[in-house]
Amino acid sequence: MYISIIGAGLAGLSAALTLAERGIPCALISSQGSERAQSVLAEGGINAALDNMGEDDTTAEHFADTMKGGADLADPNAVKGLTDAAPDIIRRLEGYGVPFHRENGRIAQRNFGGQKKKRTVFAKSSTGKIVMSALTDEVRKYEAMGLVKRFCHHEAVDIDIAERDGRLVCGGVTFIDIYTGRKYHLDGRVILASGGLNGFFPGHTTGTVPNTGRLTALLFSKGIEIADPEFIQYHPTTVSACGKRLLISEAARGEGGRLFVMRGGERWYFMRDKYPEMGDLMPRDVVSREIWNVTHNDGCGDEVYLDLTVIPADTWQNKLSDMREEIRYQLGIDPVNEPVKISPGIHFFMGGICVDKCHRTNADGLYAAGECACQYHGANRLGGNSMLGALYGGLCAADGLAGEDVLPPEPLETGSDGGEVTTGFPDGFDGKLCDILLSGLGIVRDEKTMQAAVDRLGVLEREDLDDTQRQRLYLGKAMLMGALLRKESRGAHFRSDYPERDENYRKMTVAKYKDGGIDITYRDIPELEKGEA
Amino acid sequence: MEYTITIARQRPGGEKYRQTINYESDTDKSIAMVLTEINSRKLYMTDKQATPIKWECSCLQKKCGACAMVINGRPCLACDRRLSQWCGNVIEIKPLGKFPVIEDLVVDRSVMQEELKAVKAWLDSSSRADGGEVCYEASRCLQCGICLEVCPNFAPGDSFFGMSAAMPLTRLLRQMDDAQRAEVSKLYSRHIYEGCGKSLACRDICPAGIDIEDMLINSNALAVWKRIRKK
Ligand SMILES: Cc1cc2nc3c(=O)[nH]c(=O)nc-3n(C[C@H](O)[C@H](O)[C@H](O)COP(=O)(O)OP(=O)(O)OC[C@H]3O[C@@H](n4cnc5c(N)ncnc54)[C@H](O)[C@@H]3O)c2cc1C
Ligand code: SF4
Numbered sequence: 001m002y003i004s005i006i007g008a009g010l011a012g013l014s015a016a017l018t019l020a021e022r023g024i025p026c027a028l029i030s031s032q033g034s035e036r037a038q039s040v041l042a043e044g045g046i047n048a049a050l051d052n053m054g055e056d057d058t059t060a061e062h063f064a065d066t067m068k069g070g071a072d073l074a075d076p077n078a079v080k081g082l083t084d085a086a087p088d089i090i091r092r093l094e095g096y097g098v099p100f101h102r103e104n105g106r107i108a109q110r111n112f113g114g115q116k117k118k119r120t121v122f123a124k125s126s127t128g129k130i131v132m133s134a135l136t137d138e139v140r141k142y143e144a145m146g147l148v149k150r151f152c153h154h155e156a157v158d159i160d161i162a163e164r165d166g167r168l169v170c171g172g173v174t175f176i177d178i179y180t181g182r183k184y185h186l187d188g189r190v191i192l193a194s195g196g197l198n199g200f201f202p203g204h205t206t207g208t209v210p211n212t213g214r215l216t217a218l219l220f221s222k223g224i225e226i227a228d229p230e231f232i233q234y235h236p237t238t239v240s241a242c243g244k245r246l247l248i249s250e251a252a253r254g255e256g257g258r259l260f261v262m263r264g265g266e267r268w269y270f271m272r273d274k275y276p277e278m279g280d281l282m283p284r285d286v287v288s289r290e291i292w293n294v295t296h297n298d299g300c301g302d303e304v305y306l307d308l309t310v311i312p313a314d315t316w317q318n319k320l321s322d323m324r325e326e327i328r329y330q331l332g333i334d335p336v337n338e339p340v341k342i343s344p345g346i347h348f349f350m351g352g353i354c355v356d357k358c359h360r361t362n363a364d365g366l367y368a369a370g371e372c373a374c375q376y377h378g379a380n381r382l383g384g385n386s387m388l389g390a391l392y393g394g395l396c397a398a399d400g401l402a403g404e405d406v407l408p409p410e411p412l413e414t415g416s417d418g419g420e421v422t423t424g425f426p427d428g429f430d431g432k433l434c435d436i437l438l439s440g441l442g443i444v445r446d447e448k449t450m451q452a453a454v455d456r457l458g459v460l461e462r463e464d465l466d467d468t469q470r471q472r473l474y475l476g477k478a479m480l481m482g483a484l485l486r487k488e489s490r491g492a493h494f495r496s497d498y499p500e501r502d503e504n505y506r507k508m509t510v511a512k513y514k515d516g517g518i519d520i521t522y523r524d525i526p527e528l529e530k531g532e533a
Numbered sequence: 534m535e536y537t538i539t540i541a542r543q544r545p546g547g548e549k550y551r552q553t554i555n556y557e558s559d560t561d562k563s564i565a566m567v568l569t570e571i572n573s574r575k576l577y578m579t580d581k582q583a584t585p586i587k588w589e590c591s592c593l594q595k596k597c598g599a600c601a602m603v604i605n606g607r608p609c610l611a612c613d614r615r616l617s618q619w620c621g622n623v624i625e626i627k628p629l630g631k632f633p634v635i636e637d638l639v640v641d642r643s644v645m646q647e648e649l650k651a652v653k654a655w656l657d658s659s660s661r662a663d664g665g666e667v668c669y670e671a672s673r674c675l676q677c678g679i680c681l682e683v684c685p686n687f688a689p690g691d692s693f694f695g696m697s698a699a700m701p702l703t704r705l706l707r708q709m710d711d712a713q714r715a716e717v718s719k720l721y722s723r724h725i726y727e728g729c730g731k732s733l734a735c736r737d738i739c740p741a742g743i744d745i746e747d748m749l750i751n752s753n754a755l756a757v758w759k760r761i762r763k764k
């Protein structure tokens with residue numbers, strides 16, 4: 001039996017390392033090398049209740065904050081595993097040599113949204129890059145030993161899913177060498193770690209172009225369940241630059257930055273006013289919605305600014321120098337002297353492939369981890385929990401395969417498909433799909449706009465589409481239908497026609513594709529297992 | 534403003550040709566955005582057989598190294614360079630010259646990974662030092678290959694591996710145990726120290742702004758002179 005991991009970001013590398021450290025071989029397939037994965041963009045940091053800042057932080061509080069931030073929609077047993085494991089994950093990263101920021105010899109921690117205690121471990125605002133460099137080096141050791149067989153510039157194009165005795169079973173992966181066009185198949189187990197659905201919103205997300213979501217759409221069309229697709233995180237502080245949404249990390253607010261809007265000729269620091277306790281560090285869904293509210297309020301200006309001029313000089317120097325440099329370069333202004341005009345932008349997909357707490361999907365032998373999976377974040381992800389979720393998810397998925405009899409991967413060459421290197425641009429269909437999804441899945445939603453979007457999708461569906469386009473269309477439809485049918489407001493899903501939370505909807509949305517139609521059902525959120533409290 | 538953009542192209546079979554595209558833009562844009570637009574607006578259709586321009590990208594914000602290419606003679610990241618950064622309106626784009634071209638502007642930089650394997654760029658045992666600022670700086674290397682492009686001493690396949698191999702080692706040498714350091718120091722001397730002609734052509738070219746010279750002084754001190762530089 002073989003194991004293939006698709007994707008070499010944090011989740012994929014974590015899975016590969018977990019296997020390799022136990023002497024289990026795997027194939028690590030990714031369309032680009034790890035240096036190019038979206039994980040290198042993560043800025044602000046990773047959460048773990050190390051309690052290095054003398055605030056009596058505990059894993060129980062990390063658990064409680066994650067559940068609350070996710071508006072009680074996450075699986076508490078999975079979250080418990082995550083938050084309990086977090087301190088060990090940081091220690092593991094320390095062992096790999098990640099140069100986290102330190103104060104007085106100990107790993108320092110900063111404030112991040114939705115958490116009252118300093119819990120976020122960081123390396124300036126380049127945490128993702130610095131962690132990825134160390135993990136890439138660590139995996140290289142096992143590449144040299146022959147335990148991890150890397151297939152960089154290889155794109156997974158198909159995953160076999162068959163039905164056997166009434167159950168779906170994963171039969172392996174087909175992938176293409178983008179450089180030569182050669183096609184290979186590797187049967188056995190698959191861990192999918194292919195990242196979020198940026199490709200559904202080209203140019204409108206903070207993430208990377210190559211995370212097309214193509215595999216998620218393909219799997220959906222083959223009967224793999226998608227959970228909570230309606231929950232899309234808009235990060236409150238992004239700017240439109242360089243052909244995408246450029247993120248200004250939450251670390252900026254964690255270090256003292258504050259949001260304001262002009263009202264009656266004066267600056268109104270609305271977050272501090274409305275939420276005296278957490279202020280600008282409320283969870284992202286709340287901040288983005290408040291930005292929407294104030295800019296749609298007649299008494300206020302149309303623009304919201306992030307005022308970073310209050311951050312002390314030594315903090316800029318020691319913790320945010322890279323962020324300052326980036327803002328200066330990309331926007332041509334120095335945030336030390338001048339507020340930055342921001343607006344919310346799509347940043348993270350809470351929904352994705354439906355997995356249990358061991359990261360198993362509804363097909364035997366297929367696992368999903370990282371941003372492609374729906375786990376840990378409920379209706380809204382806390383900053384710093386996604387790197388953690390990707391690392392821990394990769395570990396859990398690999399753990400699940402540890403008992404099997406695994407052979408070194410020997411892919412079978414099955415032909416040639418003509419190489420297809422990325423051209424960095426979406427085709428006309430993707431633009432249309434994006435337009436429709438954006439129109440229905442904004443920060444504030446209502447029946448009318450969502451129904452209109454579904455209707456427009458219906459028109460697009462009647463066009464002459466290829467298989468890939470059709471699969472993408474269905475997944476887009478699942479996002480819209482999930483949102484339309486959830487008649488309440490919770491986390492990142494806010495409806496002006498149902499502005500309150502409704503406990504009847506404290507359930508996970510499960511979308512399943514069958515015979516050209518999409519079934520939306522709801523699954524209860526499990527209780528915290530006994531002995532786990 | 535109207536720009537004349539010439540692209541050195543190559544078909545998968547190896548056939549080379551140049552294509553000139555007239556491109557108009559009222560605003561300043563990164564070359565990555567220009568390439569995206571040329572493809573999405575089908576501006577490459579200067580004749581019937583024309584195909585989209587192949588180039589590699591990912592982050593679009595100079596953090597992943599994917600889009601390295603040569604623009605007006607200078608190796609750089611396409612997402613890092615803007616139209617306004619050159620005087621005049623003629624822009625010439627070529628793939629990096631030191632690596633095999635796959636198609637158009639896409640090159641195969643696998644040799645960089647192979648070289649990192651050859652110098653054993655990893656930790657045999659758990660890290661011995663927190664690393665501090667030097668390790669942080671060295672970890673920022675994008676593995677873009679731009680420093681190799683300008684280096685007079687680097688050619689793929691030669692024994693000198695260049696600065697893209699030296700950067701990860703700058704961190705790792707500080708953190709590895711003594712036995713591994715002794716072994717890796719020999720590899721470092723052979724593949725980095727001895728081959729570096731100190732031309733410093735790479736000094737000001739790194740798109741990540743890494744102070745390559747300073748990193749090199751650090752790793753030389755450890756691997757060759759056997760002492761730790763305080764910093
Ligand atoms: C700007 C930015 C800042 C962020 N900051 C933070 C932060 O401070 N803290 C935090 O916790 N989170 C942060 N996040 C979120 C976090 O970085 C991501 O959610 C996380 O890194 C995702 O990791 P991953 O391993 O799931 O996927 P990715 O890192 O996206 O990797 C996906 C991998 O899949 C490969 N792939 C995709 N499709 C295919 C295919 N068909 N075939 C083969 N390979 C394929 C890609 O090449 C890549 O290797 C941030 C995100 C962004 C965009
Ligand atoms: S040192 Fe700089 S130029 Fe060289 S590969 Fe690294 S990031 Fe690129």
Ligand code: FES
Nearest residue numbers: 591592593595598
């Ligand atoms: S696309 Fe990532 S550096 Fe240019």
